[in-house]
Each structure stands twice: as C-alpha cells, then as structure tokens.
Amino acid sequence: MTSPSSTSLSHIPPTIYSLELRRTPAILSFRGDQMENLEQTHLTKVVAFLSSELDRLDQLINTIEQEGRETKANLAQDTRLNFDSFADNVDTFANIESGNRQIDALNAKVDRARSQQRKANLLLPQAYFARIDLDFGDAVSEPFYLGKVGYAKPDEENIVYDWRTPLADVYYAGKQGPTSYVANGRTISVNLTLRRQFQIQNNHLLGVMDTTAAINDPVLLEILAAPHSDSLKDITTTIQAEQNAVIRNLSADVLLVDGVAGSGKTSVLLQRIAYLRYVHREDWQPDDFLLLTPNTIFAQYIKDVLPALGEQNPSALTFNNYLVKLSHYFGVSLSETDLSYNQYLSKINAILDQPAPKSLDRFIPGISQTDDAEPIIARLQLLWRRQVAGDDIPDDFSSWLPWDPIFRCLGLAAPSPLQLLYTVLLITQFRQDNIKALFVDEVQDYSEDQMLLMMTVFKASHLTLVGDHNQTLDGHSFDPQSLQHQFAVHNRKVTAVSLLTSYRSTGAITRYFGQFSGLPNGSFIRPIQPEGNAPLILDHYSVSDLASLIRQQATETTGTFAILVSDASSAQALYDLLGDRLSLSIAVISAQDRDRPETNVQIIPLAIAKGLEFDRVIIVNFQDRYFSDAEFGPHRKYVAASRATQTLTIINKLTTDE
Numbered sequence: 082m083t084s085p086s087s088t089s090l091s092h093i094p095p096t097i098y099s100l101e102l103r104r105t106p107a108i109l110s111f112r113g114d115q116m117e118n119l120e121q122t123h124l125t126k127v128v129a130f131l132s133s134e135l136d137r138l139d140q141l142i143n144t145i146e147q148e149g150r151e152t153k154a155n156l157a158q159d160t161r162l163n164f165d166s167f168a169d170n171v172d173t174f175a176n177i178e179s180g181n182r183q184i185d186a187l188n189a190k191v192d193r194a195r196s197q198q199r200k201a202n203l204l205l206p207q208a209y210f211a212r213i214d215l216d217f218g219d220a221v222s223e224p225f226y227l228g229k230v231g232y233a234k235p236d237e238e239n240i241v242y243d244w245r246t247p248l249a250d251v252y253y254a255g256k257q258g259p260t261s262y263v264a265n266g267r268t269i270s271v272n273l274t275l276r277r278q279f280q281i282q283n284n285h286l287l288g289v290m291d292t293t294a295a296i297n298d299p300v301l302l303e304i305l306a307a308p309h310s311d312s313l314k315d316i317t318t319t320i321q322a323e324q325n326a327v328i329r330n331l332s333a334d335v336l337l338v339d340g341v342a343g344s345g346k347t348s349v350l351l352q353r354i355a356y357l358r359y360v361h362r363e364d365w366q367p368d369d370f371l372l373l374t375p376n377t378i379f380a381q382y383i384k385d386v387l388p389a390l391g392e393q394n395p396s397a398l399t400f401n402n403y404l405v406k407l408s409h410y411f412g413v414s415l416s417e418t419d420l421s422y423n424q425y426l427s428k429i430n431a432i433l434d435q436p437a438p439k440s441l442d443r444f445i446p447g448i449s450q451t452d453d454a455e456p457i458i459a460r461l462q463l464l465w466r467r468q469v470a471g472d473d474i475p476d477d478f479s480s481w482l483p484w485d486p487i488f489r490c491l492g493l494a495a496p497s498p499l500q501l502l503y504t505v506l507l508i509t510q511f512r513q514d515n516i517k518a519l520f521v522d523e524v525q526d527y528s529e530d531q532m533l534l535m536m537t538v539f540k541a542s543h544l545t546l547v548g549d550h551n552q553t554l555d556g557h558s559f560d561p562q563s564l565q566h567q568f569a570v571h572n573r574k575v576t577a578v579s580l581l582t583s584y585r586s587t588g589a590i591t592r593y594f595g596q597f598s599g600l601p602n603g604s605f606i607r608p609i610q611p612e613g614n615a616p617l618i619l620d621h622y623s624v625s626d627l628a629s630l631i632r633q634q635a636t637e638t639t640g641t642f643a644i645l646v647s648d649a650s651s652a653q654a655l656y657d658l659l660g661d662r663l664s665l666s667i668a669v670i671s672a673q674d675r676d677r678p679e680t681n682v683q684i685i686p687l688a689i690a691k692g693l694e695f696d697r698v699i700i701v702n703f704q705d706r707y708f709s710d711a712e713f714g715p716h717r718k719y720v721a722a723s724r725a726t727q728t729l730t731i732i733n734k735l736t737t738d739e
C-alpha cells in the first residue's frame with residue numbers, strides 16, 4: 082500500500098501577500114506591494130498577449146480559409162478529368178491527389194489555429210494560477226507560470242506552461258528546495274526557490290501567496306468553503322501532493338485507489354484522464370478512453386470538469402449498459418435486469434478448464450477426441466477459430482451450440498444470459514483492445530462477477546479504479562485485498578493507494594460520518610476544512626416541522642440542498658407529504674433521470690446521491706430499517722452523512738402530523 086505523502090501533513094503556514102489575506106502586513110507589506118506590482122505588470126502583459134493572439138488567430142483563420150476557397154476553385158479549373166488512356170488516368174489522379182494534399186495542409190493549419198484559439202480563450206479569465214522558480218544548477222532561478230493549458234506562439238517559448246508539463250510536478254509535490262522531476266525518462270534535478278499561488282480574474286490580480294507546502298492553503302480553504310453548484314469543478318489549481326501522485330502515476334498497470342469519502346477520488350480520476358490525454362497526446366485518441374460511471378445522473382454531475390481543462394469528455398456509461406451493448410454484438414439477449422445478482426461466473430471458468438468429458442461429444446461432436454488433458458475451453462476456442470476461418474460466424478451466438486444441454490452435461494444449470502455472455506467472451510477471446518485506458522468510479526459497488534468480466538474484456542487496457550470500501554450500500558462487501566488477489570490470478574499487477582484526507586465536509590461533519598467507518602471515531606480520516614457547526618440531530622420530528630426547517634435553511638444560505646432518504650418509494654412518499662407546504666421548488670430524483678432539475682430542494686434516494694455532494698443535507702428516518710441494517714447500515718449512514726459539505730441535519734424518525 083502506498084501511503085499519502087508525509088509532506089501533506091506539515092502545517093507550515095504560507096506566506097501571504099494578498100490584501101484580503103495578508104496576516105502580517107508590517108513585515109511583508111513593502112516586499113509584498115513591490116512583488117504584487119511586478120506580478121500585476123506580468124499579468125497585464127500576458128493578458129494583452131493572449132488578447133492579441135485571439136486577433137492574430139482570427140485573421141490567420143480568415144486568410145487560410147480564403148486561401149482554401151481559392152485553392153479549391155483553381156483546382157476545379159486546372160484539373161482536367163482525362164481518363165482517355167492509362168497515362169491520362171495516372172496524370173488525372175496525380176493532379177487530384179496533389180490538390181487534396183494542398184487542401185489537407187490548409188485544413189491542418191486551420192485546426193492548429195483553432196486549437197490555439199481555444200487555449201487562449203480558456204486562459205483569458207485566469208491566465209495562470211501558480212509560478213515556480215527553478216534553478217537548474219547555474220544559480221539562476223527561472224520563473225515558470227502554470228495554467229490550465231499551456232500557451233506558446235509557434236516556435237517560441239511558453240508564456241504559460243500546462244499544469245501537466247513534467248516540471249509542474251515539483252509544484253504539486255509541494256517540496257521546497259532541492260528536488261527533481263522526470264521528463265522523457267530522464268530525472269532532472271532542480272532547486273525550487275519559489276512556489277507562488279495566484280488568484281486571478283481576467284486582468285486583475287486578486288491575491289498572491291508564497292507557500293512552502295500546500296496544506297492549510299488559504300486558496301484551497303476558500304474554494305472548499307464556497308457554495309457548490311450541481312456540477313463538480315476541476316481541482317487543477319489546488320491538487321494536493323497525495324492526489325498529484327495518483328494523477329501522474331504512469332507505472333501502474335492497474336491503479337486502485339481506496340479513499341475515504343470526500344478525498345477527491347472522482348476529482349483525481351478526472352484530472353488523471355486529462356493528464357493521460359496530455360502524456361499520450363501523440364499516440365492515444367480521445368476514443369481510446371472509457372469511463373464507467375454508477376449512473377447517468379453522475380455522468381451529468383462530472384460533465385464540466387474535462388471541458389474546463391480543454392479536454393473532451395470520454396465516452397461514459399454504466400458497466401451494465403456496456404455489457405448489454407456487448408451482448409447485442411454477440412446476439413445474446415441480455416437486459417439490465419439480468420445483471421443484478423451474483424451468478425458465480427468463476428464456476429464456469431473452473432469447469433471449462435477441465436478436460437472435455439466423453440459425454441460432451443453428443444452435443445459438440447469430436448470435442449473429446451484428441452489429447453485428453455486439453456481443457457474444454459481450448460477446444461471450444463479452436464472450434465470458434467475454425468468457424469471464423471470458414472467465414473461462418475453465427476449472428477446469434479446463443480443458437481451456435483445447444484448451450485442448455487452442454488451446461489447440464491458439465492454439471493451446471495442452464496446458463497443465464499450473463500453466464501452465456503461470459504462463456505462467449507471466453508470462447509471468442511474477445512478483448513476491448515481499442516480502449517487503452519479504462520476508468521472506473523465507485524469500484525466498491527462491482528460484484529466479483531462484474532470484476533471478472535472487466536478483467537476478461539479489458540485485459541489490455543490500463544485501469545484506474547477508484548472507490549471506498551466503506552461505501553458499499555448492499556449486495557456484497559468490498560475488500561481491496563481480495564480484489565488485488567483476483568487481479569493477480571489474471572496476471573495483472575495492482576498498485577494500491579489509499580487517500581485519507583477528506584476535503585468535502587467541515588471538520589464536525591467529517592468526524593460525524595467517520596464514526597460509521599469501522600474505526601473508533603473515524604480517527605484515520607483527516608478533515609481539511611475548519612470545524613464548522615456540529616450536525617443537528619433530531620429524534621422525533623413532524624412533517625410540518627420539517628417543512629419549516631427546509632424553508633428556513635433554504636432562505637438562510639445559498640448553494641445546493643438535498644433531502645436524503647432510503648429508497649425511491651420513500652422519496653415519493655416524502656414528496657407527497659411535504660406537498661404544497663414548502664412554497665419552494667422541490668423535485669424527486671430517480672435512477673432513470675438523466676439530469677437534475679434546477680429546484681431549490683431535491684429529494685434523493687441514497688443510492689443515487691452516492692458520489693454527489695450538497696451544501697445542506699437533511700437525512701430523513703436515519704433509524705429506519707434501511708439505515709439500521711446490521712451489515713450495511715453503518716455504510717449507508719457513512720455515505721449519507723458524507724454528502725454534506727457545510728450543514729447536516731439528521732432526523733431519526735419523521736412523524737406524520739395528526
């Protein structure tokens with residue numbers, strides 16, 4: 082297990098120069114003011130440059146497009162289509178080909194200019210967020226400004242460096258003084274002499290901070306305390322050292338992150354997608370990435386993060402949805418309802434690894450004839466290869482062989498659609514090789530069968546799996562160690578990392594949900610935010626009191642507001658009870674929803690609220706059977722309470738009004 086970097090623990094206070102944040106003005110004001118002036122001058126220069134770039138690129142695109150139109154017109158005039166003789170054919174095709182090449186070159190120029198334009202537009206509101214000064218050994222410190230994307234004029238030095246560039250690693254690693262980073266496989270030693278953060282809005286420098294370590298970073302605390310919207314934001318400007326190590330890990334085959342609630346797993350996963358896109362920009366395409374999400378609401382929740390970093394979202398779907406699509410490809414009819422229980426797929430593996438019994442010849446003639454020691458699966462694979470070689474691929478795999486008697490002959494029950502799909506995958510040796518990198522969120526919810534399918538199909542993909550063993554709501558318990566073992570059986574090496582710092586909630590809320598995590602007082606979870614208010618715990622509470630409480634909380638503060646309940650029917654029942662009492666917009670969110678409506682309050686079943694967060698949370702009927710379940714009750718309480726960022730109210734029992 083890799084433990085979080087110890088540097089993230091040091092509580093070294095940052096040196097703060099911004100007007101709003103300056104704590105020791107007597108000592109710092111002269112240097113601070115002078116430095117702020119220099120930085121403001123630099124910012125003004127960069128913003129002016131980016132604006133001028135937008136004008137230049139606009140003109141450039143117009144010119145190239147004009148040139149393109151003229152080239153096409155000339156080609157149409159000059160290229161006589163003459164197919165009279167072989168030589169004429171060759172000439173005609175050569176002319177067309179040369180014309181196409183000219184057009185392609187112009188298109189490529191326009192694409193490059195548009196990409197630069199997108200970068201300049203992305204940087205204008207915040208040209209950069211940090212500066213590091215590096216001494217490469219010649220006693221001279223060079224400044225590097227880091228932004229959400231890099232920007233350079235063609236063939237010139239970067240004016241802003243991409244946060245993913247190798248040297249930015251030393252910024253995020255948070256070490257001051259002698260350190261190193263790796264670029265093109267070479268370790269480069271440097272002395273980090275300055276690590277500076279900026280708060281910038283367009284041309285205005287709002288704050289400057291020189292820091293020696295990222296923790297207790299006022300920028301981070303300010304971001305965490307701000308009201309949230311319905312969509313997750315990128316964390317580029319405040320990535321912490323332990324998160325950076327996960328984002329930039331290039332050595333792991335399977336990277337498994339087990340992190341406490343609010344430790345930034347989803348954020349890290351998305352930043353890692355952006356990072357890998359950058360590292361593999363020459364050899365991987367956007368389509369080479371696949372993200373498996375728990376549901377469509379979650380996919381909506383994260384949709385803004387990558388575009389904010391100039392990256393397009395990868396294909397995102399639920400694993401069950403993926404399996405259903407895959408089954409259609411093989412003509413096996415599988416629906417999502419076939420996927421909800423444990424079907425012991427590993428048993429199929431065990432049986433197919435045995436030699437074929439003679440009795441199987443009745444259903445697959447000749448299968449047991451040759452070498453008796455050869456496993457059934459090898460023979461079925463050979464049979465399939467012959468089928469393919471003979472261009473005789475069945476449209477519907479389920480009728481290729483008499484599966485029911487075959488399974489019975491092997492001592493198994495007639496196969497379910499999922500068992501048949503798995504058998505198909507084994508026989509055809511199908512692998513989703515076009516996916517170079519697979520990302521899975523909420524991995525603790527995957528059953529052993531689902532993991533087996535994932536290992537079978539994504540054998541050649543790099544995997545990033547993030548989850549929290551405390552967040553399984555039902556079905557089965559998740560054990561990171563047995564998952565590692567399962568991967569090892571499939572010859573895959575897992576690098577496991579745990580994240581123990583929680584960013585989402587106030588200290589009081591973090592301690593509250595921590596108590597349900599299995600260890601006394603959740604003592605291993607480190608909150609980053611200040612203590613805040615203790616959760617409000619109400620034993621018996623009437624519907625009309627709840628309605629007043631909701632009205633009061635909704636008017637007191639801004640931000641997102643959710644009422645969490647055990648399941649869909651409880652959500653609807655609560656909605657009916659609250660009825661018109663609220664004079665606020667309120668909606669029930671269900672598993673089928675693709676989007677969350679913009680209401681003041683949302684009533685959400687816990688399983689759907691998983692992975693999301695809200696500034697205010699009220700949990701209703703915290704002592705009902707769902708939350709008191711002997712096995713999963715503590716996990717459910719942990720997940721529910723950890724959705725709140727600032728205010729948490731718990732109603733143990735909701736009573737109806739007489």
Ligand SMILES: Nc1ncnc2c1ncn2[C@@H]1O[C@H](COP(=O)(O)OP(=O)(O)OP(=O)(O)O)[C@@H](O)[C@H]1O
Nearest residue numbers: 316319320321342343344345346347348584585692
């Ligand atoms: N380094 C960071 N800088 C700023 N915000 C952060 C950072 N890390 C996490 N956060 C914030 O903390 C909150 C929780 O992050 P995220 O949802 O990614 O955590 P998680 O581990 O996936 O949570 P859970 O498993 O409980 O759903 C989000 O608001 C995220 O923006």
